[in-house]
Ligand code: CAA
């Protein structure tokens with residue numbers, strides 16, 4: 001059933017205050033796009049040093065966005081930056097930060113036990129009306145939600161890296177997610193400037209379910225010696241119109257992240273050949289070559 005999500009009244013009534021848990025790569029982007037759209041945002045991270053970096057990275061990224069939005073108007077760009085930044089607060093205390101939240105978006109490390117521990121605490125601390133969402137790349141939303149008493153107000157909100165640039169938001173329903181919750185999440189996604197698609201709670205949702213096996217097959221091509229990493233990347237950029245080839249993308253998202261996703265799926269679904277992790281990726285991860293963030297992965301970065 002197609003629904004109309006154009007109503008900002010729904011959004012204004014339901015989501016004004018957003019708490020983003022995890023101030024890393026994804027959390028900082030989610031906080032930024034929410035603040036840009038006029039939401040009051042609190043970013044939480046267990047690590048106070050991370051919160052300083054979160055603030056700096058939001059500042060850098062929002063400056064790039066402002067330059068694009070207000071090319072010839074420096075005063076308007078300055079106003080946009082200042083107003084957006086003034087809506088973001090930083091806190092090390094997750095329980096306190098959800099007391100006023102309408103929506104909580106979790107973007108902590110990809111670890112089910114840690115997510116369970118967090119959501120149990122948040123469920124106790126947040127008001128009954130608060131909607132909960134996880135930005136997990138590869139875990140089951142239903143399994144994450146299972147430790148809470150609000151599965152009806154739980155969903156997946158899966159963003160893409162870099163969040164301020166990538167226009168897609170995957171909105172994931174579990175069987176218990178009510179229509180009201182789902183509609184509020186769709187409306188919120190639209191209000192923060194994303195195009196929303198809906199997906200069931202299946203491994204990798206839409207994008208990662210297609211992207212991860214595609215990248216794994218590229219790595220297996222390299223292992224077989226069919227073509228070089230450089231030529232496979234050129235092929236997919238010029239022959240299929242992808243902005244990055246599979247090896248550039250693997251280095252960009254992090255080889256450890258990719259391997260972690262594949263290992264998790266392979267363990268859970270051992271008969272699915274598509275989820276078989278390539279040895280070359282395991283070898284590079286063992287050597288500490290995790291991609292751009294460590295200066296080397298499939299490519300070297302100086
Ligand atoms: N914040 C704000 N703006 C940014 C930015 C950031 N972090 N990163 C890039 N930009 C802007 C730049 O300012 C630039 O703007 P203009 O066009 O106005 O100049 C624009 O984006 C393009 O950036 P660059 O010129 O630096 O580089 P590029 O053209 O190579 O684009 C890219 C960079 C957007 C990352 C592009 O290469 C791309 O789309 N790559 C594929 C990314 C992708 O597939 N992401 C999904 C990964 S999977 C995932 O995220 C899910 C998961 O669960 C793991």
Ligand code: NAD
Pocket residue numbers: 021022023024025026027044045046047050094106107108109110111114118135136137138158159160161253257
């Ligand atoms: P990251 O490592 O950059 O950030 C995670 C942050 O969470 C860290 O700063 C860490 O200090 C903090 N943290 C850990 N435990 C915490 C807790 N209990 N409370 C508060 N903060 C805590 O990771 P990321 O790349 O931003 O990924 C975050 C989530 O988003 C993961 O679930 C990941 O699968 C998902 N995701 C990642 C990408 C990507 O391309 N990196 C894309 C989409 C979704």
